[in-house]
Amino acid sequence: MVLTACTVPQLKPQPSPFVAHNNWDGGFVSDDDRVSLQSMKFASAKSAGASTHMIAIGSTGHRTSWMQSSLEQINVPLPAFTMRAGARDTIFHNPASTTAAIVTCGGLCPGLNDVVAGLVRKLEDYGVKEGNILGVRYGYRGFYDPEFPPIVLTRENVEGLHLQGGTMLGTSRGGADIKEIVKKLDMWGVDMLFVVGGNGGNAGAAAIQAECQERGVVCSVVGVPKSIDNDILLIDRCFGFETAVEEAQRPLLAAKVEASSTFRGIGIVKLMGRESGFIALHASLSSGVVDVCLIPEVPFSLHGEKGLLAYLESVIARQGHAVVCVAEGAGQDMLPTSSDKTDASGNRILGDIGQWLKKEVKDNLPDVDVKYIDPTYMIRAIPTNSGDRIYCKILAHNAVHGAFAGFTGITVGLVN
Structure with missing residues (x-):
């Protein structure tokens, strides 16, 4: 699923390189495909799982679902549908000239390395040239700390990465100087930024996208939600959660x-x-x-x-x-x-x-x-199990598909 998508207006459409083989005979999704956020229509508020309650509005009130009320607390309207993730037959970045950056933020979680490797492989599948995929080190601070310059990521140096816990890029909490980050994105000529993080990391990604739009910096900012606690709103399952339950x-x-x-x-x-x-x-x-x-x-x-x-x-x-x-x-x-x-x-x-x-x-x-x-640190530092390994790959691939489709300010994740 792709959530809350908007497009970068300066980009020009072109055929996807996957058109030649119909996306390996898997076909393409449409921008008009939708996935419902609510899969169940309850007969009444008394039905098990309906979880509705009254919200007072002046002298009257209306019933609302737990998801709607949760989002109202953070002033985010709840749409009835979200956009479907997947490869499009039309893309808006030229792979031959695209530069991408990947950053991991927040606490450790099984699957960070899997997502990084999946992003790199799918970017190269699109035709992004070797040397044009940057790994930002130690979270957002890696954008402006001269002690930790970005590293070049290739298919070769992420080989077998999914078998290791942690993140090869390093991570950190907080410290996001949004203006400085956008300045570096512009200086480095980054066309796509993939942020693998939790609520804080995704909030930072949203701020980066807004600053890019304000400054006219052409960059697709895509979030991959990470929460070992599985507590990101709207996302049914976060990567690493299944592994954590098993190891616990x-x-x-x-x-x-x-x-x-x-x-x-x-x-x-x-x-x-x-x-x-x-x-x-x-x-x-x-x-x-x-x-x-x-x-x-x-x-x-x-x-x-x-x-x-x-x-x-x-x-x-x-x-x-x-x-x-x-x-x-x-x-x-x-x-x-x-x-x-x-x-x-x-x-x-x-x-x-x-x-x-x-x-x-x-x-x-x-x-x-x-x-x-x-056992907290023992659990969060291990490699993923097979279920999470597959899920991480799907999330990474769909994040790249979303960026090439010209979307920005989006998050990919499982819904229904």
């Missing part, structure tokens, strides 16, 4: 073994999930060993008849041990160290729910043996 089985199963091997054992595993609990929930469900899953979306209490401590005591009484999976953003309202401070990317700095929970359980439940595991 290992610490959960280890916690089960540790807890069940001791008297009144409790295993606590903290997983990624700042604002959403997708990894914790999916990993808990798939592992089949978790007794309690705590996520940011659902508040919980520690004490009382319906509190976490009472429930853990009941689980131990029944089976002798318990396993807890907690997302890093859960229970932040209960932490004494919680604050409104943010990191370089604008993300709220979280208190350590895992360590706090470990202490509270040990202090309040007699004779428990608590084992705490935080």
Whole structure:
């Protein structure tokens, strides 16, 4: 899918180099193809999954979906449809004279190298000349830090890259001097910029696109959404999420073994999930060993008849041990160290729910043996599994197709 697309007006149309073989007999998509954002028509608000609520407008109100209300909070209108991603039979950049740049931003996530390699290969498939694909190092700072000049990316030096975790380009958070970045894009003659990043990285890409338009710099800016937490609005699945869920089985199963091997054992595993609990929930469900899953979306209490401590005591009484999976953003309202401070990317700095929970359980439940595991850096640094590997390739290819189609200010991702 391609979202919120607009075109660069200065570009001239020409036939795609793939016309000669009908895109390897796969055909082309049309700019008029659309994909619905809502695949289900609910009979009423009472239907499971409808998740509607009333929004007051003066003395009246109207019903709206959770997606619409979420977007209204950030003042983004929700279209009924998005554009379909894929190769077009008409392109607007001449491959022989095109220069492209790729930058990876934010925290590590399985699949960054896969996307970089996929972008390079598809750019060369279009006919972009060797030496004309630049890799910007260490995030946005690589545009203006003289210590880290861009590197040339080729099919040869990305060979086997998908087998490695991390990103060959390096990454960093924040530090985006938009005017300086656009100045360098113009100076280097970059026709296409691919930004692989999360909410902060894509916000930066949107600002770069706006600045390019303001200055008259002809450059297609394309985002590839990256969030190991799987929490980017409208995108059904972000790359790396499936790999993270699979790898999270290992610490959960280890916690089960540790807890069940001791008297009144409790295993606590903290997983990624700042604002959403997708990894914790999916990993808990798939592992089949978790007794309690705590996520940011659902508040919980520690004490009382319906509190976490009472429930853990009941689980131990029944089976002798318990396993807890907690997302890093859960229970932040209960932490004494919680604050409104943010990191370089604008993300709220979280208190350590895992360590706090470990202490509270040990202090309040007699004779428990608590084992705490935080596998965050082990999970996010691994290579992708086969499902994410394919998905990364599809995202990269469609990002290049979108850029050659003359679109800018777009993001590619799976919808429905």
